[in-house]
Amino acid sequence: MASSDPYQVFNFLIEIEGLVIGGFSECSGLQVETELFEYREGGLNEYMHNFVGSTKYTPLVLKHGLTSNDGLWKWHQEIVSQGLNQGIKRRNGTIYLLDQQRNMAKVWNFKQAFPYKWTGPELRADSSEVAFASVELVHRGLNQVPA
Structure with a gap:
């Protein structure tokens, strides 16, 4: 069985409504969390029942x-x-994560997004750094699909 190297995080593209709007230095928030409800049944001391609640993106x-x-x-x-x-x-x-040959390795789709926060750069006369901005998108779902 051949081993595979982990994918590198710097190699990604972002597409919104069919337009590649790449050139991003960072993409975070690839997270899905499902609520968990615990229920202790009377007389049962070995474990607690776990029930699934709503999912947050x-x-x-x-x-x-x-x-x-x-x-x-x-x-x-x-x-x-x-x-x-x-x-x-x-x-x-x-969101496309690419392998070392720039082929699609992992793909995540997000649904019905809109920007709710935009943050501009910190402007400083004593710096020669690149001016960065960020935008935060809320969405109604994230799923991983085959590359």
Whole structure:
């Protein structure tokens, strides 16, 4: 049986509604958590019953260096100015983790997302670092699909 090396975290792309909006330096929030309810049955001391509750999806946080492409900022500003109840479309997207040959290794789809938070760069006259911004997307589901 051949062993395989773990995938490297820097090799990823993000696509929203069919457009690759890559160039991100970080993507976090790939997390799904299902509530657990414990129930202690009277007279039963060996274990507790466990029941499944609702499932929560952590917001996706996308960080990138600022460029002239401001599509995520404009999307967030649509939410601010019109709100979701005024026909703002939630968008579906995909996160691709690539292997060393840049082939798809892992794929996650997220559903009905919209940006609820945008954070701009910290501007400092004494620094030559890249200006980074981040956007946080809430969504209604995350699933892993075959690559």
